[in-house]
Amino acid sequence: MFNGFYEELHEEFREVVREFVTREVAPNYQEWDAAHMMPRSLWEAAAENGLLGLAVPEEHGGMDLSDYRFRMIIDEELARADCLAAGLAFHLHDDWVLPAVLQFGTEEQKEAWLPRFMDASLITSVAFTEPGAGSDLRGIRTKAVKNDDGSWTLNGQKTFIGNGISGDAALVLARTGDSYSLFLVEKRDNPGYQPGRQLDKMGLKASDTAELFFSDVNIPAGNLIGEEGRGLEYAKAVLPQGRLALSAAAVVVTDTVLTSTLQYVKDREAFGQPIAGFQHTRFQLAEIAAQLEAAQRMLAAAVEQHNDGGLDQITAAKLKLHTSEFTKQAVDTCLQLHGGYGYILEYPVAQAFLAVRLMTIFGGTSEVLKETIAKDLLS
Numbered sequence: 001m002f003n004g005f006y007e008e009l010h011e012e013f014r015e016v017v018r019e020f021v022t023r024e025v026a027p028n029y030q031e032w033d034a035a036h037m038m039p040r041s042l043w044e045a046a047a048e049n050g051l052l053g054l055a056v057p058e059e060h061g062g063m064d065l066s067d068y069r070f071r072m073i074i075d076e077e078l079a080r081a082d083c084l085a086a087g088l089a090f091h092l093h094d095d096w097v098l099p100a101v102l103q104f105g106t107e108e109q110k111e112a113w114l115p116r117f118m119d120a121s122l123i124t125s126v127a128f129t130e131p132g133a134g135s136d137l138r139g140i141r142t143k144a145v146k147n148d149d150g151s152w153t154l155n156g157q158k159t160f161i162g163n164g165i166s167g168d169a170a171l172v173l174a175r176t177g178d179s180y181s182l183f184l185v186e187k188r189d190n191p192g193y194q195p196g197r198q199l200d201k202m203g204l205k206a207s208d209t210a211e212l213f214f215s216d217v218n219i220p221a222g223n224l225i226g227e228e229g230r231g232l233e234y235a236k237a238v239l240p241q242g243r244l245a246l247s248a249a250a251v252v253v254t255d256t257v258l259t260s261t262l263q264y265v266k267d268r269e270a271f272g273q274p275i276a277g278f279q280h281t282r283f284q285l286a287e288i289a290a291q292l293e294a295a296q297r298m299l300a301a302a303v304e305q306h307n308d309g310g311l312d313q314i315t316a317a318k319l320k321l322h323t324s325e326f327t328k329q330a331v332d333t334c335l336q337l338h339g340g341y342g343y344i345l346e347y348p349v350a351q352a353f354l355a356v357r358l359m360t361i362f363g364g365t366s367e368v369l370k371e372t373i374a375k376d377l378l379s
């Protein structure tokens, strides 16, 4: 990010994160990438360093680091070490599930879950998408039926669930009668909660993404989030932070890829000169740098709005549309500047190319975001 965005406290936090990434993540990342899975010990190490559940308030034993710049530092340091999948795994836990509990959970739920959020004994997933419904969540079929004792019985199937195999619990959107409700469903003591196939993604392989099956899963009454029937509303309410997180990751990846590409074009020679000497190369890099700064400023304004009490849906939609589409194009351009090496997976630009392809899809596709923005414009 640009000078002045972070303050001293953030830079102190960065030292902790950088040390954690250097010691715990980077040396093992290739192994996890090959295994398509990160071990629980990574989460435990993150917990020991105070990197999970940043926004948990002090009264629940947290650090109350709700200033979003702290979360961004984790993304930045993981991106700099080319460990993007770890960023995605933490992001689902901290930017989707945690805000839902903080905003809509009862005091009892917070007391029960938040310490476990922070100590890595409750690794969480977001389970909204189903084989038949992604953009249009009204089409979901997973169903929770209320029992006489107030508990619920859950049946259905989800797909594309990050941390789906490694996680302990999922934030599940389910039909309850004619409406929808949100539950935190724990895997333990629930044999009907079964992760399915590990999905073979094109990028971000170190984070597990899976199908989830629910067969007569018992959900205690106390695991309903907020009020029955308001699940879609709650799911929508957590979108801005999720989209902010994706946008922050997009900006960080572009920054990292631009930096490594600048070095590459200075080092690589063709026709008797560094490829940085060609006007075409220079103009492309200049365009990316200018657009990157615009994206950073847009992101900074959104972070400020988030920190001041809430990012609105339209700003978040515009931000994610702009940053994810820009990143997709910028990383593609940088890959092209690497020539054949850009196509080889040991080059971070190739990994980044595969990773950022997700960004215009997950958390609301670009087309759906355009619909949201246009609806607001024309209302």
Ligand SMILES: Cc1cc2nc3c(=O)[nH]c(=O)nc-3n(C[C@H](O)[C@H](O)[C@H](O)COP(=O)(O)OP(=O)(O)OC[C@H]3O[C@@H](n4cnc5c(N)ncnc54)[C@H](O)[C@@H]3O)c2cc1C
Pocket (backbone or CB within 6 Å): 092, 125, 126, 127, 128, 129, 132, 133, 134, 135, 136, 159, 160, 161, 162, 163, 201, 209, 358, 361, 362, 363, 364, 365, 366, 367, 368, 371
């Ligand atoms: C790697 C990965 C990780 C993911 N992680 C999670 C996760 O952890 N939890 C989770 O719940 N989900 C997750 N998802 C799911 C993701 O959020 C969905 O894939 C996304 O919302 C799109 O839904 P869909 O795949 O069903 O596509 P569809 O909704 O079927 O869309 C297909 C196409 O139609 C277009 N389209 C749809 N509606 C409209 C419209 N109104 N106007 C114009 N075009 C439209 C879309 O833009 C898209 O181009 C993940 C997906 C991937 C690939």
